[in-house]
Amino acid sequence: MNEKNSLSETFESKVLDSISEHVIYYNKDFEIKWANRTAADSVNLSPLELIGKKCYSIWQNRISPCENCPVLDALNTGKSNSVEMTTPDGRVWLVKGYPVYNINKEITGAVEITREITDLKETEKKLRDSEEKYRNLVNNILDQIIETELDGTITYVSPQVYDIFGYKPEEVIGRRSIQFVHPDDINIVKEAMEKAVKSGEKISSEYRLKHKNGIYVNIASRGQLIKRGNYHKLIAVIRDITAQKKAGKLLKELEEKFRTLAEQSFLGIAIIQDNLTKYVNERLTETFGYSIDEIMSWQPGEFLKTIHPDDIKFVVEQVRKKQLGEPNTVDQYQFRGLKKNGDTIWLEVFSKTINYEGKLADFVTLIDITEKKIAEEKLKKSEKKYREAFNRSNFYKDLIAHDINNILQNILSSVELSFLYVDEGKDLNELKPLLKLSKEQVSRGANLISNIRKLSELEETKFITQPVEATKVLNKSIEFLLKSYQDKKINVDIENPYKAITVQGNELLTDVFENILINAVKHNQNSSVEIKIKVSKIQKDGLEFVKFEFEDNGIGIPDANKQIIFQRAYNIDRTIGGMGIGLSLVKIILTTYNGQIWVEDKVQGDYSKGSNFIVLIPEAETK
Amino acid sequence: MSGFDVIGEAKNGEEAVSLYITFPKKPDIILMDHRMPIKNGIEATKQILNINKKSRIIFTSADNSIKQEALSIGAKYFLDKPFSITELIDKIKKVSINLE
Numbered sequence: 001m002n003e004k005n006s007l008s009e010t011f012e013s014k015v016l017d018s019i020s021e022h023v024i025y026y027n028k029d030f031e032i033k034w035a036n037r038t039a040a041d042s043v044n045l046s047p048l049e050l051i052g053k054k055c056y057s058i059w060q061n062r063i064s065p066c067e068n069c070p071v072l073d074a075l076n077t078g079k080s081n082s083v084e085m086t087t088p089d090g091r092v093w094l095v096k097g098y099p100v101y102n103i104n105k106e107i108t109g110a111v112e113i114t115r116e117i118t119d120l121k122e123t124e125k126k127l128r129d130s131e132e133k134y135r136n137l138v139n140n141i142l143d144q145i146i147e148t149e150l151d152g153t154i155t156y157v158s159p160q161v162y163d164i165f166g167y168k169p170e171e172v173i174g175r176r177s178i179q180f181v182h183p184d185d186i187n188i189v190k191e192a193m194e195k196a197v198k199s200g201e202k203i204s205s206e207y208r209l210k211h212k213n214g215i216y217v218n219i220a221s222r223g224q225l226i227k228r229g230n231y232h233k234l235i236a237v238i239r240d241i242t243a244q245k246k247a248g249k250l251l252k253e254l255e256e257k258f259r260t261l262a263e264q265s266f267l268g269i270a271i272i273q274d275n276l277t278k279y280v281n282e283r284l285t286e287t288f289g290y291s292i293d294e295i296m297s298w299q300p301g302e303f304l305k306t307i308h309p310d311d312i313k314f315v316v317e318q319v320r321k322k323q324l325g326e327p328n329t330v331d332q333y334q335f336r337g338l339k340k341n342g343d344t345i346w347l348e349v350f351s352k353t354i355n356y357e358g359k360l361a362d363f364v365t366l367i368d369i370t371e372k373k374i375a376e377e378k379l380k381k382s383e384k385k386y387r388e389a390f391n392r393s394n395f396y397k398d399l400i401a402h403d404i405n406n407i408l409q410n411i412l413s414s415v416e417l418s419f420l421y422v423d424e425g426k427d428l429n430e431l432k433p434l435l436k437l438s439k440e441q442v443s444r445g446a447n448l449i450s451n452i453r454k455l456s457e458l459e460e461t462k463f464i465t466q467p468v469e470a471t472k473v474l475n476k477s478i479e480f481l482l483k484s485y486q487d488k489k490i491n492v493d494i495e496n497p498y499k500a501i502t503v504q505g506n507e508l509l510t511d512v513f514e515n516i517l518i519n520a521v522k523h524n525q526n527s528s529v530e531i532k533i534k535v536s537k538i539q540k541d542g543l544e545f546v547k548f549e550f551e552d553n554g555i556g557i558p559d560a561n562k563q564i565i566f567q568r569a570y571n572i573d574r575t576i577g578g579m580g581i582g583l584s585l586v587k588i589i590l591t592t593y594n595g596q597i598w599v600e601d602k603v604q605g606d607y608s609k610g611s612n613f614i615v616l617i618p619e620a621e622t623k
Numbered sequence: 624m625s626g627f628d629v630i631g632e633a634k635n636g637e638e639a640v641s642l643y644i645t646f647p648k649k650p651d652i653i654l655m656d657h658r659m660p661i662k663n664g665i666e667a668t669k670q671i672l673n674i675n676k677k678s679r680i681i682f683t684s685a686d687n688s689i690k691q692e693a694l695s696i697g698a699k700y701f702l703d704k705p706f707s708i709t710e711l712i713d714k715i716k717k718v719s720i721n722l723e
Contacts (some may be wrong), residue, residue, distance in 0.1 A: 082692070149706065398686075399688070401686075402658065402685040402686050403685070404668070404685075405685030405703075405704045405705060406685045406704060408702040408705040409685065409705040411705075412705040412706075412707060413705075413708065415706065416707055416708040416709075418707070558661075
């Protein structure tokens, strides 16, 4: 047979030319004797151009055969062989070599059949990589993967089966998965499997599986039916949720405990998050008068309506600072709240930032301290009253002890001197001044006691004012003055343009005028006491007043003393001062009238020329 | 009457000190009241004793609460009001014993 083109025209060569594999016939010297079109096309040559060439020089650019060449192997061993080879262009080939025998069973050559498997290799590599990835995933996750037949027979478990259940994979493969399920949960598992098979969807369920040590493990499972051709399996991921269940149970118990405590607490409790009320207890609803439903349906920020407008700024600032974690936030403070009915209440609040359902929230406890505040106020007032009463008591004690003693001293000295004069045989007329002094002291004492009584009454009871004819009272007071000091030369001059003057006063108006007039005489060293009384009307602060001015020629009052003389005697240092409480009584009386009194110098700038006592009394309204 | 002359009178503590200063020959004995306008007896006593620590001051007051203080700052005697003339003269005589 012409080896050069013996096959070129035959039917067989036409067939061989149409297949996708390379078909090459080699002689014993490993030279190409015939090649099909596919082989020739793969190197852009014609079949004729390949004849006589060595394949390794064409396809591998080599000068010697490739290692493990299956064709050479077939020529040498007479056995067929195959090998995968990669050509320099990166393509991968499956090369098979078959020996060719003559009728004498002598090797005459070899046939190479080569198929490109580059794509197959790539696919295989991808598959391998994917499998590797999958295997790593499966082996390293905490969850277990299980594969079963549709009847539940275990065909695969991931290595985690040992960590979770204590079994080695080979101990469970081939067994029915239902064998490991808690008797009370078997129906759950059966239903889940049936649903997965019927629906083809992922089915989740929770049940208990037995550990090798006999204890049941709480698991959560998510499984699905996988159908790929003949492959019908149930695949599930199993997670040990024992700790989760325990934590969940504990959480529930704690929540239950919290709710019980919160509901029984006498403190109002609220949790505020994102300006919404997330939780309130019964006590808090009672405090504000809103129902739980009302409070829980409030819009963001609506809880602010429970805070008194005057305190909102402060409270909101504390809430803001707290939620931002700023320093110097006040944890505990008092503020005024508003009940649903509009009543104001006092509250003491303690607030703490907590983590609630994954976010920061304000945990607020508050207590209604309204009664406590009222009691505190009452106590304060009571203490004040007690203190005032105590001071008053001390004042009167001191007044009586000191001033009365002084009066008694004067009387005693006068009497003793009188006795001395009598013993010495002095003229009776010389006794007169001493007797007069005694008499004056008695009046003084009586006056003092009367003033004390009036002062005391004024401080303890309210005197009602009514229209009083002031001119009549003034005239009577002047009469009294002149009678009391008959041995003194007293001139009283009145400037009163009004026929009748009515002021808002009472029976104590007499004391006002008498005390002022008596002072004018007492503190006067002149031989003649001059008193000028001016009556006028003025308007002050939109009100009508009657103005009485009592100008005298007495010793006057230094500027330093002009205020002191009117002060409530038991508030001042009585060691600097004289006797008596007349002017403080006058001031108190006038205050009850809504009137005023003050003193000026008769001659401005020179107090020694005398004083001018100015009295304002509201004019009574005439009908 | 008992052989003593009253050489001066002051209406208040301030006047008492001023008067004392102006006397060319200081008084042998001073009768000092306590509750007076402008300056009280205790303050006036302190000032006078500052000028002349040998001053003989007899305190008289209806305010018994300052007795200890008056004696501690240098008053010779304290007379509680009301006191009799006899008591007063008795104290004056006692104070006068060591007069030069």
